[in-house]
Amino acid sequence: MAEGYRDFSMFLAERFPCKMQKLAVNAGFSCPNRDGSKGRGGCTYCNNQTFNPAYCAPALGIRQQLEEGKRFFGRKYPDMRYLAYFQAYTNTHGDVGRLMAMYREALEVEKVDGLIIGTRPDCMPDELLERLSELNREKSVIVEYGAETSHDVTLEAVNRCHTWQDTVDAVRRTAAAGIPVGLHLIVGLPGEDDEMVLATVDRVSSLPVDTVKLHQLQLVRGTRMARDVERGLYTVPQFTVDEYISLCCRIISRLNPAIAIERFVSQSPDELLVSPRWGLKNYEFTHRLNARIRQSGIQQGSCYIPDR
Ligand code: SF4
Numbered sequence: 523m524a525e526g527y528r529d530f531s532m533f534l535a536e537r538f539p540c541k542m543q544k545l546a547v548n549a550g551f552s553c554p555n556r557d558g559s560k561g562r563g564g565c566t567y568c569n570n571q572t573f574n575p576a577y578c579a580p581a582l583g584i585r586q587q588l589e590e591g592k593r594f595f596g597r598k599y600p601d602m603r604y605l606a607y608f609q610a611y612t613n614t615h616g617d618v619g620r621l622m623a624m625y626r627e628a629l630e631v632e633k634v635d636g637l638i639i640g641t642r643p644d645c646m647p648d649e650l651l652e653r654l655s656e657l658n659r660e661k662s663v664i665v666e667y668g669a670e671t672s673h674d675v676t677l678e679a680v681n682r683c684h685t686w687q688d689t690v691d692a693v694r695r696t697a698a699a700g701i702p703v704g705l706h707l708i709v710g711l712p713g714e715d716d717e718m719v720l721a722t723v724d725r726v727s728s729l730p731v732d733t734v735k736l737h738q739l740q741l742v743r744g745t746r747m748a749r750d751v752e753r754g755l756y757t758v759p760q761f762t763v764d765e766y767i768s769l770c771c772r773i774i775s776r777l778n779p780a781i782a783i784e785r786f787v788s789q790s791p792d793e794l795l796v797s798p799r800w801g802l803k804n805y806e807f808t809h810r811l812n813a814r815i816r817q818s819g820i821q822q823g824s825c826y827i828p829d830r
Contacts, residue, residue: 526815527774527822533733533782537662541599544607544638545591549624550580551611554645554683559615561683565670566747567708567739569794584624588631605662606631607638614641618650622657629661636662638704643667643692644684655699665696666704666735672722676711680747690729697730704784705731709769710739710759712747716769720776727778727826734781736773737788738766741796748796763800767811771820779823786811 534542554560582590588606595602606628614621625637639654646665654663669689671677677685689705696703705726709719726734739758741748751758761769770786777783787807800807814820 525812526820527777528779528782530733530782530784538603538635540601540603542605542635543595543599543602544605545588545595545634546607546609547584547587547628548580548610549584549608549613551608551613551615553611554615554642555612555681560642560644561681563681563746565682566680566750567711567742567745569742569745569790584627585631588628588634592631592633602633604631604634605636605638605664606634607640609638609640612641612645613639614645614647614650618647618653621650622653625654625657625663629657636664638664638666640666640668640706642684643669643689646692646696648695651695651699651701654701658699658701664702664704664732666706666733667692667696669705669722669726670708671711671714671718672725673714673718676714676718679713680711686725693729693731702732703730704733704735705729706735707737708739709736709766709773710761712739712756712758714759716772719769720772723773723776727776727781728829731778731781733784734777735784736770736786738798740788740790740798742790743794743796751796758797761798763802763807763810766798767807767814770811771814771818772825774815774820774822775825777822778826778828779821783822 553564556562556564588604592604625639628634628637654665657663667689669686670680670682672686674685693703693705707722707726738761741751741758747758750756774783785804787804789804
């Protein structure tokens with residue numbers, strides 16, 4: 523296990539014989555937590571502008587976005603193969619026939635060998651899951667759910683408009699359909715201390731999850747959370763880099779060693795980010811984390827107790 527934890531490249535290497543790159547696709551979906559089908563206003567921290575690369579505009583269409591992404595990465599790595607990453611908003615929110623046509627369009631693009639579909643845990647109907655399960659027999663399909671935390675009190679406070687039980691249910695149904703499951707988690711949500719974060723890690727560890735993606739809470743301009751904090755309605759944890767690295771080490775040692783960790787940090791565009799302003803690129807953070815892991819001899823799962 524490199525650097526003390528199972529990373530995403532290991533997970534991919536077990537499934538694909540060559541180097542794989544994710545290509546983000548914005549298929550122009552909405553979000554049930556914005557369009558009124560679940561809620562309005564969205565999650566209090568959400569500003570979707572922060573996770574779209576420049577080539578990724580819905581007006582370009584799925585095929586063209588993927589071709590442009592391939593051109594970008596293919597210059598340096600001509601043998602690279604790709605996974606289409608339906609990332610922005612809720613990529614299972616729509617008519618099943620239309621959704622499947624979009625996924626298939628992505629898979630028809632040359633060198634695209636699979637899909638990663640990002641969505642909410644309350645937005646995976648059985649009918650779609652069945653169709654994805656069939657598709658997964660032809661090409662690789664991974665579903666990534668935004669769980670964020672296992673604490674309902676926090677989910678409510680940030681207006682997620684779903685519960686932890688929705689996540690548990692979606693993960694179990696997806697795994698039972700034979701589809702690998704990823705979970706997205708946010709570290710440092712308002713009202714959560716380190717112990718609450720670790721309790722979430724324990725609960726995630728007991729589920730049939732294949733990958734997790736963590737990042738520090740980022741306070742982003744234009745969000746309700748940024749306005750609330752500015753008005754003094756509540757505070758959010760302010761980790762220094764070293765404090766956050768220490769917490770990541772505890773997370774690694776508590777996490778089920780079968781689960782791959784895709785990342786620990788995220789980086790919003792500088793002009794949108796209020797805090798934390800660490801001034802580090804993601805890879806610089808990972809170098810510092812890896813140095814600490816080596817120094818301290820951290821091993822994933824060393825404090826994991828099955829069925830805690
Ligand atoms: S974080 Fe996801 S679920 Fe929440 S409002 Fe944004 S797109 Fe919707």
